[in-house]
Amino acid sequence: MVAFCWVCGMTKLRVWSREEFEKSPKDPLGRASQCKPKVYRVLGPSGPCVVKDVSGHSLFGRFLGRWLLAREVRALIKLVGVEGVPQILFRIDKNAIAMSLLPGRPLNRDSFCRQPRLIAARLSALTEAIHEKGVFHMDLRQRQNILLDDEGGVSFVDFGAAFSPGILGRWCWGRAMSWVDRQGVTKFLARWAPDELTLEEARGVLLAQRLRKLWFLSPHNPEGEEEAARKKLDI
Structure with a gap:
């Protein structure tokens, strides 16, 4: 019934x-x-x-x-x-x-590296779309939360950690939470396609890596992101 x-x-x-x-x-x-x-x-x-x-x-x-x-x-x-x-x-x-049930499989190196800049752009566009609705995913650094289908379409799943604050919350924390989500996307460029990083993205990756080390609630398991950003910035 x-x-x-x-x-x-x-x-x-x-x-x-x-x-x-x-x-x-x-x-x-x-x-x-x-x-x-x-x-x-x-x-x-x-x-x-x-x-x-x-x-x-x-x-x-x-x-x-x-x-x-x-x-x-x-x-x-x-x-x-x-x-x-x-x-x-x-x-x-x-x-x-x-x-x-959304189409696609969890993001991985092989699927991402076929068109890294295009996929990153689509992930960024979807990130902006959810932010415009007042929702911040907050766990896009986990590749299993990103699905990629055979046509290169992207999806986000598992919004259990998401924030969807009111007007005051968005005014206070919206920019910071938007940055966290965007860095979750940029991390995959640094990890799997470092040559595609822009200088601005590389600086963002370095800052995100420094802040991530301070987050004690879950383990930090870097996979070359910081090294890739430093190489891009020649430091």
Whole structure:
């Protein structure tokens, strides 16, 4: 039974029952973790989709997972109609949501290096498109959050870490958060196609690498970005 409900007082979501979801064919995507939702590729009521679910987590894992799901829903509601980001399809219950399945595979060196400057330009354009809607992804340094299809089209996934602040928040932090997202894109040029870096991009990479070393909440695993930027700047 498909019904309608209001989410955040803004958007209607169809409800897909937990029972129907559990009975549907599904394949896990990514590694399981108690710190974020489990992700499945599922055959849903309207075709293949992606489901994020925290129902099997511990008490703390469900609390954290619901918070991440709420952040993602809030961001994606703002991005309705933007091509290259998931669209929310169904609410299963308070522990799970279903969203559109986007084409493509996670970004990698071989696919990026076929047309590095063109792909970087498309990533930058999509970054600007979500920023115009007031959403900042904040985790574009992770290549698995960027999909590239066979035609060179790009998409962003996993908005669990995204910020979608109000007017005051954008005024206070918007420029800084925009810079973080842009540096996430530039990092792949420095890592995989350093000859394509401009001098301005190289200076940005060096600053980003210095700041990244101060971020203690996740490990810093450089892959030659700083060396590439220094070589470009001849320092």
